[in-house]
Amino acid sequence: MYWIIYPSLFTLFGTASSSASTILTSNTPFVDLDHGVFIGISINNTEAYLGIPYVKQPIGDLRYRQPEPNDPYEGVYNATEFGPICPQVLEAVPSDGQEGTDEAALIDLLESKFSSPTTAVAEDCLRLNIWVPKGTSKRDSLPIVVWLHPGAFVSGTSSSYDGGIIVERSVSNGQPIIFVSLNYRLAAFGFLPGQEAQKANITNLGLRDQRQALRWLQQHIGSFGGDPSRVTLWGMNSGSISVALQMLSNGGNTEGLFSGAVMQSGFPLPLNTYAQLQSTYDAYISAANCSDSLDTLDCIRQAPLQTLLTAMDLIPPEALTEGWEVIVDGEFIPEQPTTLLTQGTVARIPYIIADTDDEGTETALFLTTLETDEAVEIWLATQALPGVSDAEIAQILELYPNDPIQGSPFDTGTTNQVFPHFKQLAAIEGDLEFQGLLSKLYKDLPGIGAGTSTDLLNLYGPGELTDYLINFVALGNPNNGTGLFWPQWNATSPQILTVANESEPLSIIDDSFREKGMNLLMSLLLKNPQ
Structure with missing residues (x-):
């Protein structure tokens, strides 16, 4: 595990009652955003605000569109429960045939620690969660860590990870921080390849969701007591690859959205292009009964969710020449990540890279x-x-x-x-x-x-x-x-x-x-x- 400073190179939400006083008590945490009031929950020495929608939700005609900023918040919002899990493919678990041993030991260990408290799956899943030390005010300007969950870009959810553990430890250490986690679109909904997707500029939507969440934080994290100039991205596996690609996107210009990075067990390796995975798009369109449509994208925007879930499951999630993958699209990822790294087209920020001894x-x-x-x-x-x-x-x-x-x-x-x-x-x-x-x-x-x-x-x-x-x-x-x-x-x-x-x-x-x-x-x- 190493770290380096790179200075010179290279929950369901709904508008509730008309008055916050109907659900607020003297000890209830709340935050004002725009014209809305978000009601959180106290957990030990933290205050949590869960399931906050950070963009217009990708439903209806916004399915298979780039994420759009929210309209100003109005009314009262219940932020005490996680939002739904994004539509996804459940990854196959490798097995050596020896039940109760080998990988089963790790799976049991991880599942006991990182199970999600919610199983609801829905497309209105683009929400984030915020944990702050109890009693934090706007004046505190605390640093923020943003967690991007793993799952090979086809599965996973932010609700599996308890940010309160990190925040509690930071308070004990005398260095209080704010923890943010978020959902982003996955599999066929977040990483649709093919020339049709590239022409419509809707490739790598999951990465674009992450970027929009970071813009939301710049606008709103100050209301939670955070310092928008001190945002560290942290991810593992596909979350780590996401961090690296955010550093490589936009010519390495962070737009002031983040100032540090931590990458665990996932780095920017060579990718397929949108054209190399055309067969994935075609197979998905066919399975969704949209092949005969004059506008196949419009067809899948209007298709029932279950139709798309069934179609998505028919395609292997990870293969050399097919599947749901981050791709070189000529725009969000203009060239191969290895080429961008060689050119030094990367954000100049401090970062940590970490691995385990037996990654393979x-x-x-x-x-x-x-x-x-x-x-x-x-x-x-x-x-x-x-x-x-x-x-x-x-x-x-x-x-x-x-x-x-x-x-x-x-x-x-x-x-x-x-x-x-x-x-x-x-x-x-x-x-x-x-x-x-x-x-x-x-x-x-x-x-x-x-x-x-x-x-x-x-x-x-x-x-x-x-x-x-x-x-x-x-x-x-x-x-x-x-x-x-x-x-x-x-x-x-x-x-x-x-x-x-x-x-x-x-x-x-x-x-x-x-x-x-x-x-x-x-x-x-x-x-x-x-």
Whole structure:
């Protein structure tokens, strides 16, 4: 895990009674926005405002449109419950066939911590949630962290994550912050590809939703006691990729919408273009019975929600040449992210990049059919790095041999070899798709080790990582003069923070492990973008 400062380069809502006094008591938190009154809820040492609509909801003719700012709020709003979950595809869970072990241990652990209190699914889901320290006033001007949830851009919801845990810890630390989470459109509703979507300028709608939410915060967070000039974006997996893409969009110009970034287990890798996924659009239109329409977009705007949900579920959510993905559209994402990074077209703000030690294990569980050396070679050439040569494949396999002792979960000897090539594939996947380190928390989980998401259990614990996060949000630096000093990463002294379960849970190590392998995979990825 490392951090760097980049200074020079490179709930259902409804208008309620006519008078707020009918539901306000002396201890009820409330906030005035425009001509409206938002009634929140006190939870321990925080005040929460849940399910606030931050744009006009994408229903009716606004389905498959860019997000539009709200009209001024009027009346009284109940902000004590989360809003609905956005329409989505439930991700398939990989399995090694050993019930009660391996990935099931992690799934049980995460589900017990991050289950959503609501199961209602609806399109009027573009809402955000705000937790503030109890008693915060407009004069306090507190820093803000904005959480973008994971889910591979096809699933997930903000209501699964309790921002009160982070805010409570910040108050205990004497560095109070505000926590914001939000929903954005997902799968077919948020990431429709194809030339029709590109021509209508409605690609990457989920990312555009996030951007509009940040504009809403600039306008309104001051009413909650926040400082709009100190907004840190924080995400994991697809949420982390979202953070990175917000940094790359608009020529790297943040528009003053955010001033820092934290990225966990997700980075801007090469993407498909809107044209490469035309078959996804065509299949979706066909499944929605809109192929014969003169205006296929108008047809799906008018289609019943259930028709679209059924059509969406017929298309694999994640595949090399189909599915619901962020795409290069020539506008919000003008070029390949790797190209933009190489050009230095990126926001100049402080940021943290974080990973777990065994990022690739959960992905590798989807690759159980790769039972031979030949099958692994074909996968490398056609799926992992399309276009890679035979000689380059040989280089990869020399650095990532099918030797359990050298594979992932790392440092676990010959154990955890779920299927014959599992640890080899997990090592390749982890180093190819994720960079930077490091969390070794929950290394003892059978099969997957310190896999993706395990560090969330510390951050929402709260734990040591929570404190570094709070410091970074409040100070622009993860250090506050106490505890282990986390040095800034630089090319001449590449050092990273490592978090583990052992008696000495925090340490600083050189960022040089598996250097040859990672450099090879990154060079091949840049040479052969998918």
